[in-house]
Amino acid sequence: xxxxxxxxxxxxxxxxxxxxxxxxxxxxxxxxxxxxxxxxxxxxxxxxxxxxxxxxxxxxxxxxxxxxxxxxxxxxxxxxxxxxxxxxxxxxxxxxxxxxxxxxxxxxxxxxxxxxxxxxxxxxxxxxxxxxxxxxxxxxxxxxxxxxxxxxxxxxxxxxxxxxxxxxxxxxxxxxxx
Amino acid sequence: xxxxxxxxxxxxxxxxxxxxxxxxxxxxxxxxxxxxxxxxxxxxxxxxxxxxxxxxxxxxxxxxxxxxxxxxxxxxxxxxxxxxxxxxxxxxxxxxxxxxxxxxxxxxxxxxxxxxxxxxxxxxxxxxxxxxxxxxxxxxxxxxxxxxxxxxxxxxxxxxxxxxxxxxxxxxxxxxxx
DNA sequence: CTGTGCATGTAAATCGTTACATGATTGC
DNA sequence: GCAATCATGTAACGATTTACATGCACAG
Numbered sequence: 001x002x003x004x005x006x007x008x009x010x011x012x013x014x015x016x017x018x019x020x021x022x023x024x025x026x027x028x029x030x031x032x033x034x035x036x037x038x039x040x041x042x043x044x045x046x047x048x049x050x051x052x053x054x055x056x057x058x059x060x061x062x063x064x065x066x067x068x069x070x071x072x073x074x075x076x077x078x079x080x081x082x083x084x085x086x087x088x089x090x091x092x093x094x095x096x097x098x099x100x101x102x103x104x105x106x107x108x109x110x111x112x113x114x115x116x117x118x119x120x121x122x123x124x125x126x127x128x129x130x131x132x133x134x135x136x137x138x139x140x141x142x143x144x145x146x147x148x149x150x151x152x153x154x155x156x157x158x159x160x161x162x163x164x165x166x167x168x169x170x171x172x173x174x175x176x177x178x
Numbered sequence: 179x180x181x182x183x184x185x186x187x188x189x190x191x192x193x194x195x196x197x198x199x200x201x202x203x204x205x206x207x208x209x210x211x212x213x214x215x216x217x218x219x220x221x222x223x224x225x226x227x228x229x230x231x232x233x234x235x236x237x238x239x240x241x242x243x244x245x246x247x248x249x250x251x252x253x254x255x256x257x258x259x260x261x262x263x264x265x266x267x268x269x270x271x272x273x274x275x276x277x278x279x280x281x282x283x284x285x286x287x288x289x290x291x292x293x294x295x296x297x298x299x300x301x302x303x304x305x306x307x308x309x310x311x312x313x314x315x316x317x318x319x320x321x322x323x324x325x326x327x328x329x330x331x332x333x334x335x336x337x338x339x340x341x342x343x344x345x346x347x348x349x350x351x352x353x354x355x356x
Numbered sequence: 357c358t359g360t361g362c363a364t365g366t367a368a369a370t371c372g373t374t375a376c377a378t379g380a381t382t383g384c
Numbered sequence: 385g386c387a388a389t390c391a392t393g394t395a396a397c398g399a400t401t402t403a404c405a406t407g408c409a410c411a412g
Contacts, residue, residue: 001273002399009280019363032276039400041365063363063408080283087273087292089299095179095265097325098210101318102187105258114265121267139350140279143343147275147336154332158325165321172317180371197391217372219393244391 001082003035004043008052008079011071018044018067028141031148044069052078096121103169111170115163122152179260181213182221186230186257189249196222196245206319209326222247230256274299281347289348293341300330 010016010024018041025035044067047053052075058066071079096118103111126149133145188194188202196219203213222245225231230253236244249257274296281289304327311323 001276006276012280012283017363018365019361029276029279032270032272032279036401037363037365038367038402045365060363066363076283079280083277083280083284084288086295087277090270090272090274092210092268092270092329094210094268096268097322098179098184098207099261099265101207101210101322102190102257102261103318104316105190105254106261110262117264138282139343139347140281143340143347144275144279146340147333150332150336151270151329154328155325158328162321162324165317169317169321195391196393197389214373215391215393216374216395223393238391 001087002043003039004047005079005082006033006035007040007043008047008071008075009083011053011069012076012079015068015070017069021069028144031144047075051075100166103166104173106170108167108170111166112163115159115166119156119159122156126152126156179265180221181217182225183257183260184211184213185218185221186225186249186253187261189231189247190254190257193246193248195247199247206322209322225253229253278344281344282351284348286345286348289344290341293337293344297334297337300334304330304334 006025006029007021010021010028013024016024018037021040021044022035022037025033025040044053044055048055048069051072053069053071055067055069058068060066096114099106100111100114106114129145129149129152133142133149136142136145184203184207185199188199188206191202194202196215199218199222200213200215203211203218222231222233226233226247229250231247231249233245233247236246238244274292277284278289278292284292307323307326307330311320311327314320314323
């Protein structure tokens with residue numbers, strides 16, 4: 001699933017400009033996906049060429065023309081077709097945890113600090129999501145929001161209970177290179 | 179953190195061939211990172227050029243020469259320097275959950291099936307990791323393995339308890355396009 | 357008067373996967 | 385006899401980010 005496909009999906013919620021689609025990525029999908037203008041605008045142009053979205057321009061005084069995109073019937077069909085392809089397996093990318101897989105090279109104090117940072121960052125996300133969760137109107141957004149909270153809480157609990165493994169790994173080796 | 183950096187890291191565990199590094203990605207990091215030969219071999223070549231690893235060839239009868247890579251002192255310093263850069267935030271990429279954010283376009287039976295599939299896939303991962311966890315020798319590997327289990331278990335529990343939200347979203351809308 | 361929000365886009369650079377190319381050995 | 389393991393690499397392609405380019409309006 002690439003940016004193009006997801007833009008199409010976002011347009012099933014209603015017409016939007018490229019700018020608004022970017023916000024939708026942040027509001028609805030930031031837990032799973034982020035996209036920059038540099039990928040969204042070209043994606044919308046391609047979709048238009050392919051006839052999967054249509055575009056009407058609205059002129060504004062003293063602003064660039066607003067281009068409002070709508071998904072076409074053909075676009076809806078194409079999107080649903082893509083939704084039904086079996087999804088690729090989930091992937092977690094964590095530079096912090098990757099770093100910690102090399103705890104044997106790092107001083108114990110640094111490992112401890114990193115772990116605290118990870119826990120702190122997760123807590124911040126949990127807080128933010130907890131606030132947002134109630135403001136969400138759709139059930140799927142509530143689901144995703146709750147999912148994020150549940151997973152981050154589990155992560156923090158696990159880290160708190162097992163961080164000694166990494167801290168021990170660091171202490172066991174002498175990292176002369178530090 | 180790119181493949182090049184992680185190859186360097188893997189070599190801190192001991193000398194290895196490109197082939198063995200690929201296995202190390204699978205054995206040690208598959209939860210966080212995967213890499214193909216198409217990225218590993220060019221990475222090793224670049225690292226050699228940069229003097230961060232050295233390479234000795236071992237000729238084998240009836241096989242291509244084995245190229246055994248070692249990290250140099252300079253490489254160790256460079257790697258630790260990179261470990262100390264503050265890590266990018268974690269990212270979760272889940273096509274299945276992304277698909278489910280569009281439950282309003284899918285028939286309820288399909289949503290239910292997808293949820294079952296996700297739970298099943300997670301269970302399989304939990305099982306695999308549970309087996310592997312004991313065979314791991316290093317503490318950091320045990321940590322990561324346990325982390326995977328904890329997070330996937332939390333995910334499955336959350337999904338089981340809240341799947342009705344997505345199933346309802348699907349039922350609430352009529353998806354004529356199905 | 358400064359930063360944030362609105363609004364669009366392009367070009368280069370980065371990073372990686374997939375497919376191709378080759379081929380012997382070992383275990384079932 | 386067939387699949388998996390060992391072993392290396394390149395080239396084309398794909399996807400996305402980053403940096404650049406522009407500029408007004410409004411709030412604090």
